[in-house]
Amino acid sequence: MVLVVALILAACSSFAAVSTPAFSSAAGAAHSGARATGPRATTLAAGEASSPLLPEDTLLAPTVVGSNRLSLVRDRRPALPLTGSVVGIDPGHNGRNWTDPGFINQLIWNGREEETCDTTGTQTDGGYTEAQFNFNVASFLAGDLRAAGATVVLTRSSNDGVGPCVTTRSAIINRARADVAIDIHADGGPADGRGFAILEPVADGVNDRVIAASAAFGRILLERYRTLTGMPISTYDGVAGIAERDNLAGLNLTTVPKVLIECGNMRNAIDSALLVRTSFQQLAAKALAQAITQYLTARD
Numbered sequence: 001m002v003l004v005v006a007l008i009l010a011a012c013s014s015f016a017a018v019s020t021p022a023f024s025s026a027a028g029a030a031h032s033g034a035r036a037t038g039p040r041a042t043t044l045a046a047g048e049a050s051s052p053l054l055p056e057d058t059l060l061a062p063t064v065v066g067s068n069r070l071s072l073v074r075d076r077r078p079a080l081p082l083t084g085s086v087v088g089i090d091p092g093h094n095g096r097n098w099t100d101p102g103f104i105n106q107l108i109w110n111g112r113e114e115e116t117c118d119t120t121g122t123q124t125d126g127g128y129t130e131a132q133f134n135f136n137v138a139s140f141l142a143g144d145l146r147a148a149g150a151t152v153v154l155t156r157s158s159n160d161g162v163g164p165c166v167t168t169r170s171a172i173i174n175r176a177r178a179d180v181a182i183d184i185h186a187d188g189g190p191a192d193g194r195g196f197a198i199l200e201p202v203a204d205g206v207n208d209r210v211i212a213a214s215a216a217f218g219r220i221l222l223e224r225y226r227t228l229t230g231m232p233i234s235t236y237d238g239v240a241g242i243a244e245r246d247n248l249a250g251l252n253l254t255t256v257p258k259v260l261i262e263c264g265n266m267r268n269a270i271d272s273a274l275l276v277r278t279s280f281q282q283l284a285a286k287a288l289a290q291a292i293t294q295y296l297t298a299r300d
Contacts, residue, residue, distance in 0.1 A: 080149025088173030088181030091138035093121035093131040095159035111252030117165035122188025124272040140285030166249040183260035193236035199260040201251035213257035221291040228287040
C-alpha cells in the first residue's frame, strides 16, 4: 500500500512539473502573440494576455506514461462532415430583374453562343415567382450546409436586386474554387407536365475536367431529391430525370462540378401547390444538402 501511494504521489508531482512546452506547437503560437482558436491561429487583441491555448475543439487529458510520468494527449471532438469544403449556390434570376430589361437583355457569351445576361424567371398562376422560390431554397440550403461545417458561396444575397449576369454567377463560384456547386431553379413547363429534372453540363473545353464529377453528383441528387421530397421525375424534360444542356452559361463555363436542378414545374397546379410552401422549400433544401454531403464525403 505504501508503494502504491508513493507512486501516485510521484505521478502527481510529475504532472505538476509539466511545463508550457508540453502543449506542443500551440504553445509556441501563444508565446509569439497568437492564440489558436480553430484550424488557424489568430493574433491576440491589444492588451490581451497571452496563454498557451490549443484550438477550441481540442481537449487535453493527462495520461500516465510508464510508471510515474504524465503527458498531455489531444482529445479532439468529431469534425463536422463538411469542414473544409466549399459549396457554391446559385439561386436563379432575381426579384427585381423585371425592372431593368436593358440590363438583363444584354447579350453575353455563354461558351458556345450568345444568350441574354439573365431573365425574370417564371411564376405560378397565382403570381408566386421563381426568383423567390430559388432564393428561399438557397437560403435554407446555405444554413444547412454551414451547420455541417461548409463554407458557402452565394451568387446573390437578397431577392430585391437585379442580376448578376449568368456569366458573373459562374465566375463567382469558379473563383471560390468550390468543391461542388448547384444552380437552383423551378421550371415553367407545360401545364400538364409534372416533376423535377437535373440539368448537367456537356463538354465544351472549359468544363471538360468536371463533366464526370458533375454527372456523379447529378445521380446522387436525383435519388436524394426524389426520395426525400416525393416530387416525381419530370414527365417532359430529359431522360429519366437527367437532361444534358449545352446552352446555359452556368454549365458551359463551370470549372467546378456543378448541376442545375429544376425543382418542379411552376405551371403545373399540383407542383406549384407544393413549391409555394415554406415546408416544401425547407424539405427541398434538406434533400440538396444531403446530396451535397453524400457526394463530398464519398469523394474524400
